[in-house]
Amino acid sequence: MAKTVTAYKEKMKELSVLSLICSCFYPETRNKLVCEFEDMEVKPIDKRASGQAFEVILKPQSPVSDIAHNLPSPPKRDLSLEDIEKKLEAAEERRKYQESQVLKALAEKREHERDVLLKAMEENSNFSKMAEEKLQMKMEQIKENRKAHLAAMLERLLEKEKHAAAVRRNKELLREEQLA
Secondary structure (H helix, E strand, O other): OHHHHHHHHHHHHHHHHHHHHHHHHOOOOOOOOOEEOOOEEEEEEEEEOOEEEEEEEEOOOOHHHHHHHOOOOOOOOOOOHHHHHHHHHHHHHHHHHHHHHHHHHHHHHHHHHHHHHHHHHHHHHHHHHHHHHHHHHHHHHHHHHHHHHHHHHHHHHHHHHHHHHHHHHHHHHHHHHHHO
């Protein structure tokens, strides 16, 4: 009886959705429409303002349907000690295989981590070398610029000194000419 009630509830849910869909496609009422399921028959009653009404007629259970639901399970065979040992050995082999797969995956992961670490160290080393080379080049450039700047200043100083010496000589010559 419990099966019939749950089946009835499920069919009613399906029918409400089905009737909604059908009423959208076929707005005219169909009094002759009858739906039959395994254990029930559904007949629509005239449509009302609040919705559609159905008459659900439950069919009596037939002995054939009851037998179909209660099929006997196949007989279980007796397990011998050898069968149990074989199953245990197979389970042990599966466990060992799974364990080896996990260990293999871990080893691959560690290898990958080691490769990534080595690559990062190599990149860091390369970066350090490049930075050091750039610094050396910059220092050499600064040194060369400083030498060039000092040489230019010295040259200007020498030229000023030559000019000052020439101006002094000209001044002395002018004084001597004025005195003479």
